[in-house]
């Protein structure tokens with residue numbers, strides 16, 4: 436399985452991370468590395484775009500939960516956008532959909548930051 | 549595996565059979581049925597469009613060889629078009645590419661009939 | 662009548678997507694909805710991940726044997742490893758109200774499947790059996 | 803180092819596309835070109851078709867066990883059935899200069915593979931081993 440990352444840092448302190456591929460045990464450590472890199476840069480807000488993630492397992496969810504915890508510690512906003520049906524369903528089963536800040540698009544996620 | 553057929557009979561005695569799907573042991577009998585139906589109608593020419601066939605095995609090739617034999621017996625033209633790379637390769641390995649009348653498009657196959 | 666397909670992979674996480682692909686193929690052939698299919702796939706993936714992490718402790722070339730049986734109204738996956746056995750009472754999810762990473766895999770399996778049972782009644786390794794009734798999961802019936 | 807993936811399907815031709823999908827996945831992961839991959843897939847498909855037709859004579863629920871081993875420079879498929887054995891000298895392609903249906907499956911296998919050997923030295927059924935060296939078939943090396 437291959438996974439791809441595209442990150443985009445705007446001048447005003449927001450970063451977007453677009454992930455393409457399945458997030459499972461073999462790829463979630465790469466997601467973690469990309470997230471820690473962004474957190475190190477002390478952004479105001481990090482938006483993770485999951486439009487092209489059609490599969491996520493518990494290791495992927497755990498990685499995003501870690502991101503959420505870092506965001507609390509760093510006073511960084513941490514937002515998710517464009518959840519595919521499978522990803523949304525997994526968040527719902529885990530009862531995490533309301534714990535995260537989830538948006539329908541990058542634009543909405545970046546509004547008012 | 550599902551396979552789909554779309555046949556189109558023009559007024560001037562030519563018929564086109566567009567096949568979509570893999571042609572293997574589980575589907576080649578369906579290809580055969582569609583071909584016999586067309587041969588029964590005593591067409592002047594039958595064109596088989598393979599643009600959407602990305603896999604063919606020996607049972608598929610055998611079915612097309614049968615079509616070729618029927619075409620000789622019935623004085624019907626029998627032409628193949630739009631071979632995908634895999635299908636073309638299999639015809640080449642079987643040394644049948646020159647035995648069949650193979651065209652690059654439906655238009656070319658129907659020219660001068 | 663249940664027909665079964667068996668798949669054996671090395672205990673390397675790079676094969677998990679093959680397992681998912683095979684199961685996806687089988688479930689969609691049986692007219693299961695995409696959502697129902699993805700949930701079953703998640704459970705099998707989590708079970709294999711746990712074998713890789715715990716039973717085989719990261720060793721990447723030991724066998725994981727998976728068998729899928731699909732009957733008209735039920736799905737069964739049996740997953741066999743030859744690694745470290747453990748007390749199956751210790752395999753359990755964390756409480757969901759504590760928001761923290763980890764402990765979700767077994768939670769998903771228990772939440773989604775109708776039956777999840779670990780059997781270590783053999784010389785080495787574990788046989789995990791997971792079942793799901795499919796009455797309402799079919800797109801067409 | 804060869805890692806092997808095993809797949810067991812019932813002897814029903816509807817599972818042939820699953821076999822192709824699994825092998826396609828494994829071969830493309832290994833950077834094989836699409837053409838080289840399709841040729842190997844064809845051989846395995848033909849071998850399974852012959853088992854369904856001849857060894858199991860159309861009975862759709864008997865096992866076909868397939869194992870794929872991919873090393874850096876070689877591919878090996880072992881295909882095991884538990885059906886009727888036959889004299890492997892009788893398994894042979896027809897001469898290509900006679901244009902007629904049939905007899906092509908074994909021709910493809912012999913033409914594409916470097917080694918094709920049938921072993922019936924067991925109580926029931928046959929083990930077919932096919933090998934191919936992959937030196938020039940890789941897209942990247």
Ligand SMILES: Nc1ncnc2c1ncn2[C@@H]1O[C@H](COP(=O)(O)OP(=O)(O)O)[C@@H](O)[C@H]1O
Nearest residue numbers: 711712715716747752753763764765766767768
């Ligand atoms: N196959 C297994 N062998 C041994 N222990 C296991 C196995 N599967 C799960 N466990 C135990 O159950 C716990 C919960 O597993 P799980 O819910 O998948 O979460 P996680 O793996 O993220 O901790 C694990 O931490 C582990 O201690």
Ligand SMILES: Nc1ncnc2c1ncn2[C@@H]1O[C@H](COP(=O)(O)OP(=O)(O)O)[C@@H](O)[C@H]1O
Nearest residue numbers: 852853856857888893894904905906907908909
């Ligand atoms: N697994 C098998 N068991 C018994 N006989 C076989 C087997 N495979 C092939 N054969 C024999 O070899 C012949 C050639 O096979 P093949 O080239 O696949 O063409 P076809 O199946 O179209 O006749 C078959 O007609 C059959 O007699």
